[in-house]
Amino acid sequence: MSEQRISLIIPAYNEERYLRGCLELVKKQTLKPFEVIVVDNNSTDKTAAIAAKYDFVTVVRESQQGRVYAQTTGFNRARGELIARIDADTHLPANWVQELAVIAARKPQVAAFTGCGTFYDAPWPRFLGWVQVLIYQLLQWPAMRSATLWGATMAIRREAWERSKNHCHRRTDIDEDIDLTLQLRRQGLKVKFVPRLQSEMSLRRDQTGPRVVAQYLATWPLDYVVNGRYFAAGYIAMLTGFTFVLTTIGWLVASAKQKMAKRWMAFLVYNKQRS
Helix, strand or coil: CCCCCEEEEEEECCCCCCHHHHHHHHHCCCCCCCEEEEEECCCCCCHHHHHHCCCCEEEEECCCCCHHHHHHHHHHHCCCCEEEEECCCCECCCCHHHHHHHHHHHCCCCCEEEEEEEECCCCCHHHHHHHHHHHHHHCCHHHHCCCCCCCCEEEEEHHHHHHHHHHCCCCCCCCHHHHHHHHHHHCCCCEEEEEEEEEEECCCCCCCCHHHHHHHHHHHHHHHHHCCCHHHHHHHHHHHHHHHHHHHHHHHHHHHHHHHHHHHHHHHHHHHHHC
């Protein structure tokens, strides 16, 4: 089978803090993507300017606010036979694109692939990464009957996108990755979880307190409701309730640990100054 061209899509809104690190690692890929498209979704910081400094990046603007609109624009602009998508804070290992190409060639019957990751700026990064897999993939399996796409590290064949895109809901109050997976499954297409497709991403602890987590988790059952999967929505609502409790406990523990570390450092500095 001939090697497929891989388009890499990165939706971005005010990502100047993360985007340079992401693109530096894209630049180091052993197999270069056919194209890299950064979709600037009305950023008010230097996101677009940072992206424009890389000669292998095409910057596209999407004026309608929302990640689902940015992702759709990027997917529609992609010219590759395989459309990969990551977040602006994703750190790819050097062989990520190469691994994706090999996996896609070996699994021609699979319409879309999704991987897993660890959190490079969080305590217990590997543990939290596998907790994410447990909750998002394994516990969601009874409702989805499939792996579920995760935007931080995923790919979809262009023909699968063309078949499903008009059925996707353009709403900002649902999770676009879960919705896209549901549309692929409705078309009878396969989505595969591939542990080898690993990357690292930011937990964004300064932006992900309990309120933000609750807002994000509320989109999960709504995905199933808007797709007429009411029993599944009930199950997912229970799952997200459990997830909220678990993540809140983790957030409290991590916050307490961070505060303790700061106090200890201040104590050491104080004593050093006195001596």
